[in-house]
Amino acid sequence: EAVDLARRRLVVRHHRSVVRQHVHYDRLVIALGSAPNTAAAPGATEHALTFKSAGDAIRIRNHVIDLFEIAPVSEDPWTRRRLLTFVVVGAGHAGTELAAALEELTRGILVRHYPSIRPDEVRLVLVGSAVLPQTAADLAAYTTARLINRGIELETGRAARVTAEGLTLADGRVVESRCVIWTAGNRVSPVVEALALRKTRDGRLVVNERFEVPSAPGVYALGDNAAQSDPHTGQPYPATAQVALRQGRAVAEVI
Secondary structure (H helix, E strand, O other): OEEEOOOOEEEEOOOOOOOOEEEEOOOEEEOOOEEEOOOOOOOHHHHOEEOOOHHHHHHHHHHHHHHHHHHHHOOOHHHHHHHOEEEEEOOOHHHHHHHHHHHHHHHHHHHHHOOOOOHHHOEEEEEOOOOOOOOOHHHHHHHHHHHHHOOEEEEOOOEEEEEOOEEEEOOOOEEEOOEEEEOOOEEEOHHHHOOOOOEOOOOOEEOOOOOEOOOOOOEEEOHHHEEOEOOOOOOEOOOOHHHHHHHHHHHHHHO
16 A cells, blocks of 8 residues: 555555555565556546456457347447447557457457358447557558558547547547547556655656666566666667566566
8 A cells, every 4th residue: 555665664455454564675676567547538437448457358358249249139220330349549559459459359250150240340440649659660660551451440539538429539520439448548556656756757666777766775666667768769668568577587686
């Protein structure tokens, strides 16, 4: 629940208990992850699916299958179109990978089991200002071309509102869908947010090449909680699982 840097101890509580405990540390690795940031668009918290954990992935898969169950018995063509339109908000690493996986699941697998649904009835829309903005320009261009080639629509308009009927863009256009998935950014852990330490604009702790947090002896951070600069670009490493896994091994060697 909290980190007491002055006393070098943690305040912890099991979610099924009201009892709080104090745990002393000699060295502390902060790797609390993050949570989806749905505050940017009204209604996203209530009506959009998030894509952060393995449980989220299972919920998305099951929801997609449910929509494929309902669509064949829907006589209204507009309702059927809404059921078979899948929208992913956020074109970073998570959103781009998810959009491609949805295309494979829907047009590559599910249409074989639901023969009354044609592959061209399935609409996939990826919403974001740019595809993979944190990566090299040539890789982002290659990925963009591959997505378009697979029939995934790219929408550069900003997401303004999510409702039960779909996604409203900033220019007023509405993408009608019963499946809007939110991957547009994360919010830092409240525990990290409460620490009076130097952070970047997105709330991540600034660390050096050894993952040490300046002005906090014995404290390290990695993954979504750390802003560590790539020596080749001078920019912070992206907050992705691939980076975090490598950082975990590196921190272990340091300690």
